[in-house]
Amino acid sequence: MKPFNSVWNLFTYDLGIDLGTANTIVYLRGHGIVISEPSVVAINKRTKKILAVGNEARKMIGRTPANIVAIRPLRHGVISDFDTTQAMIHHFIHKTHQVFKKNWKIPRPRVIVGVPSSVTEVERQAVIDASKTAGAREVFIVEEAMAAAIGAELPIEDASGSMIVDVGGGTTDIAVMSLGDVVVDNTIKVAGDEMNQDIIDYVKEKYNILIGERTAEDVKIAIGSAIPLSEEKEVILQGRDLVTGLPKSVQVSSVEIREAIMASIMVITEAVKEAIEDTPPELIRDLLSSGLHLAGGGALIKGLDRYWAHELNVPVHIVDDPISAVARGTAQMLDHIDLLDRVQSSWKELV
Numbered sequence: 001m002k003p004f005n006s007v008w009n010l011f012t013y014d015l016g017i018d019l020g021t022a023n024t025i026v027y028l029r030g031h032g033i034v035i036s037e038p039s040v041v042a043i044n045k046r047t048k049k050i051l052a053v054g055n056e057a058r059k060m061i062g063r064t065p066a067n068i069v070a071i072r073p074l075r076h077g078v079i080s081d082f083d084t085t086q087a088m089i090h091h092f093i094h095k096t097h098q099v100f101k102k103n104w105k106i107p108r109p110r111v112i113v114g115v116p117s118s119v120t121e122v123e124r125q126a127v128i129d130a131s132k133t134a135g136a137r138e139v140f141i142v143e144e145a146m147a148a149a150i151g152a153e154l155p156i157e158d159a160s161g162s163m164i165v166d167v168g169g170g171t172t173d174i175a176v177m178s179l180g181d182v183v184v185d186n187t188i189k190v191a192g193d194e195m196n197q198d199i200i201d202y203v204k205e206k207y208n209i210l211i212g213e214r215t216a217e218d219v220k221i222a223i224g225s226a227i228p229l230s231e232e233k234e235v236i237l238q239g240r241d242l243v244t245g246l247p248k249s250v251q252v253s254s255v256e257i258r259e260a261i262m263a264s265i266m267v268i269t270e271a272v273k274e275a276i277e278d279t280p281p282e283l284i285r286d287l288l289s290s291g292l293h294l295a296g297g298g299a300l301i302k303g304l305d306r307y308w309a310h311e312l313n314v315p316v317h318i319v320d321d322p323i324s325a326v327a328r329g330t331a332q333m334l335d336h337i338d339l340l341d342r343v344q345s346s347w348k349e350l351v
Contacts, residue, residue: 003260012178014110015331016331016332016334017028017113017114021193022039023297024088025122029335033324034096037054039088040053040054042057042062042070043068043069045067050087050091053091054088074170075170077118078115078169082129086133087134089130109137111131111136111139112147113141115143116170117145118187118189143182143184144171145164145182145187146177146182147325148296148329150332152325160178161279162176162286163275164292164295165294167299168297170191170192172271174187174188174275176287183283184277186278190267190271191268192298194267195220195260197216198261199216201260202256203260208241208243211238215237217237225301225303225305226303226307227302228255229302235252237250265301269311270295288315291314293318294316299322299323300322306319
């Protein structure tokens with residue numbers, strides 16, 4: 001198979017894919033990130049035809065007529081709608097090759113996909129099947145925490161402890177690694193999506209206004225924080241008044257949004273504490289010097305690194321370009337097949 005693969009490499013690309021609940025990022029080896037779009041698909045319910053994927057589909061959320069639905073086919077990092085996920089992966093693979101079509105490559109790539117460590121064998125196989133049906137000739141599955149650590153260039157092969165926390169859309173992946181393998185891992189289904197729902201519930205309870213998921217996410221990104229800001233900010237929220245049923249606007253502050261998302265942040269903080277408590281004492285010493293590395297979209301919540309540094313008593317570092325860390329790591333593993341094979345073997349032993 002290896003000589004055959006070397007021939008394939010002349011005619012196709014190798015891709016690293018962070019198949020996230022909120023966003024999908026495709027990293028093309030040798031070219032960098034070529035796609036970073038929401039994991040959203042718009043479908044005509046009558047004909048089952050795919051109308052839009054990614055950015056175009058996200059614009060339709062909450063704005064579609066009865067016969068069109070904009071859905072997110074992944075929930076908590078796993079496939080909830082196989083056919084739609086397959087169509088989405090197919091779209092991104094072909095879009096990648098269309099960008100570089102002048103090189104006459106064909107869309108039959110070797111693909112590495114990052115998934116949460118908590119997925120079952122059935123869920124893992126669903127990702128493989130969906131990717132192969134979408135056109136991948138070979139599919140490897142890696143844990144998102146491992147991929148994020150590699151993408152952040154942490155010294156995971158050394159005999160010292162490295163800790164990564166990847167706060168994504170559907171899950172938070174927490175791992176302590178040493179000697180090229182995971183020593184402690186903890187994945188919880190509390191992350192960015194839960195914070196969005198916290199904001200929706202808060203606005204509904206306090207102001208009797210119903211806002212959509214997309215609006216909540218935009219507000220979280222704009223003014224969400226884990227600690228008081230030097231200058232608190234305000235934004236205008238627009239939604240439907242639950243009393244009158246009419247449109248209504250309300251001004252909310254970063255203080256209120258912080259209050260709204262703090263419950264989810266505290267749940268994640270407790271999960272990180274549990275992982276630290278389960279870490280062997282010798283590796284704890286390493287963490288006191290190397291610290292915790294924060295990746296994923298949650299890393300962009302203002303002040304989360306300082307909040308954790310205070311709560312966990314360890315240094316906290318936000319990795320470079322935290323949103324793309326998993327995708328970068330998956331792509332880099334294509335250049336280290338020995339590490340990839342070892343990760344695959346370790347995964348099979350776990351499941």
